[in-house]
Amino acid sequence: QKEVEQDPGPLSVPEGAIVSLNCTYSNSAFQYFMWYRQYSRKGPELLMYTYSSGNKEDGRFTAQVDKSSKYISLFIRDSQPSDSATYLCAMSASLAGGTSYGKLTFGQGTILTVHP
């Protein structure tokens, strides 16, 4: 079983829809959670960064972490065709756990298409 599971999709929605992207994980030591957006033939771009449980909002994007369920979500409101990309979740345990760097464990990515 993979440490981080992410449905690869593809997910296709009409413009203006609310999009929900999700990841589940098995390692209870994960405390730092990120969402990356990757456009076709480009590098991953950091979208959201959250620590522990709770919500974080940035414009049309909301990141949600439920550590009790080991489940994280990214919501996109009023989705636009420019949101069409692959979305990767990533997570890390605390540096105090023994590693000297923040090793990231990635999900496989969900392909999202927003059509006009």
Place this chain on the structure above:
Amino acid sequence: NAGVTQTPKFRVLKTGQSMTLLCAQDMNHEYMYWYRQDPGMGLRLIHYSVGEGTTAKGEVPDGYNVSRLKKQNFLLGLESAAPSQTSVYFCASSGQGRYEQYFGPGTRLTVT
């Protein structure tokens, strides 16, 4: 402020040839990483560095070597390329004590 840059953007090699991929960052980050991204496999860590002059193996290090002679540069070398090394290679960096990584635009490598 260019962030993370990678050279070259594309490369085609024949089996057995060697090459070096260059990554440069201008954010004064301590940590640098090399990943490969393959369909269905996600991002996999090849090697990483926690500071100038230091390197360590990641998840899939075989067939690759790295060097970090300057803080801002991280080189990835393939001594004898194999078709299994056909992939998209990404470099990333992060600040000390930080978890979020910043990625470069990638290098598409094809080995025939």
